[in-house]
Amino acid sequence: MTIETPSSARLSCALSDLRATRPLVHCLTNEVVQEITANVLLAAGASPAMVVAEEEAGTFARIAGGILVNMGTPFPERLRAMRKAVEGAREAGRPWVLDPVAAGGIPWRDGVIREFVELKPAVIRGNASEILALAGAGTGGKGVDSTADSSDALEAARALAARTGSVVAVTGAVDYVTDGTRTFAITGGDPMATLVVGTGCSLSALVAAFCAAHPNALEAAAAACALAKRAAEVARRKADAPGSFHVAYIDALYTIRPEELGA
Numbered sequence: 001m002t003i004e005t006p007s008s009a010r011l012s013c014a015l016s017d018l019r020a021t022r023p024l025v026h027c028l029t030n031e032v033v034q035e036i037t038a039n040v041l042l043a044a045g046a047s048p049a050m051v052v053a054e055e056e057a058g059t060f061a062r063i064a065g066g067i068l069v070n071m072g073t074p075f076p077e078r079l080r081a082m083r084k085a086v087e088g089a090r091e092a093g094r095p096w097v098l099d100p101v102a103a104g105g106i107p108w109r110d111g112v113i114r115e116f117v118e119l120k121p122a123v124i125r126g127n128a129s130e131i132l133a134l135a136g137a138g139t140g141g142k143g144v145d146s147t148a149d150s151s152d153a154l155e156a157a158r159a160l161a162a163r164t165g166s167v168v169a170v171t172g173a174v175d176y177v178t179d180g181t182r183t184f185a186i187t188g189g190d191p192m193a194t195l196v197v198g199t200g201c202s203l204s205a206l207v208a209a210f211c212a213a214h215p216n217a218l219e220a221a222a223a224a225c226a227l228a229k230r231a232a233e234v235a236r237r238k239a240d241a242p243g244s245f246h247v248a249y250i251d252a253l254y255t256i257r258p259e260e261l262g263a
C-alpha cells in the first residue's frame with residue numbers, strides 16, 4: 001500500500017484552473033453552514049449559488065460547473081430538490097460531491113445517504129466516523145463530529161472508493177484522498193479548524209469547485225484539501241481563538257497563491 005504526497009505542480013495547476021475559470025457551484029447544503037460555504041467559495045475563487053427549490057434545482061444543476069449535496073439537515077422537500085439536482089448533474093455530465101454528514105447515527109438518514117452513494121458522486125468527502133460508517137465499519141461519530149482519526153478510516157475510504165467508483169476524501173489531522181488505487185495524504189492544517197462550524201461542509205463545496213475547474217477528480221479533491229490545510233495554517237498564525245480564526249481562514253483562502261499550494 002503506497003501513500004503519495006500530491007505533486008506541488010499538480011496542486012498549483014488545479015488552483016490556477018480554479019482561479020482562471022471561477023466555476024459556478026450549485027450548493028444544496030444544510031441550514032447551519034450556508035454562509036461559510038458561500039464565503040469559502042467566493043474567497044477561494046468560485047461562484048456559489050444556493051438554488052434549493054425542487055422546481056429549479058434540476059435545471060440549475062445542468063447550468064452549474066459543479067454541484068454539492070450535503071446531508072447535514074435533510075428533510076423531504078430538500079431531498080426532492082437534491083434528487084432533481086443529481087439527475088440534472090448526471091444528465092449534463094457535471095461532477096457532483098456528496099457530503100454524508102453524520103452517517104452511521106440515524107437509520108433514516110443512513111438510508112437516504114445510501115441512496116445518494118448509489119447515484120455515483122464524483123467525490124464523497126466526509127470525516128473519519130462518516131467514512132467508516134459508509135464502508136460498513138463503524139456506527140457513526142458524535143452527531144456531526146468525528147470520534148475517530150482519519151488514519152483509522154483509510155482502509156474504509158479505499159474500500160468505499162473501490163466499491164463505488166467515487167473518489168473518497170476522508171478528512172482529519174491528515175486528509176486522505178483515494179480512488180481505491182492511488183491514495184494521497186495531505187498533512188498540516190490546524191485543529192482549530194474543527195472549532196468553526198462548517199469547515200468540513202465548506203471543504204466539500206470547495207471540492208465541487210475544484211472538480212468543475214480541473215478534470216481529474218482525485219487531483220481536484222487533493223487540491224481542495226491542500227488549500228484548506230494551508231489556509232488553516234496561515235489563519236492560525238493570525239488568530240488564537242475560533243471567531244478570529246474563522247475570519248482569518250476566509251482571508252487566507254483568498255490570498256494563497258497557486259505556487260504556495262505544494263504539500
Ligand SMILES: Nc1ncnc2c1ncn2[C@@H]1O[C@H](COP(=O)(O)OP(=O)(O)OP(=O)(O)O)[C@@H](O)[C@H]1O
Nearest residue numbers: 127171172173189190191193197198199200201228
Ligand atoms: N486534528 C486536526 N488537525 C488539523 N486539521 C484538522 C484536524 N481535524 C480536522 N481538520 C481539518 O478540518 C477541516 C474539516 O475537517 P473535518 O474532518 O473536521 O470535517 P467535518 O467533521 O465534516 O466538519 P463539519 O461537519 O463541521 O463541517 C479539514 O480541512 C481538515 O483537514
Ligand SMILES: Cc1ncsc1CCO
Nearest residue numbers: 030032072073101144198
Ligand atoms: C452542527 C450541524 N448540525 C447539522 S449539520 C451541522 C453543520 C456541521 O456539519
Ligand SMILES: [Mg+2]
Nearest residue numbers: 101127200201
Ligand atoms: Mg461534516
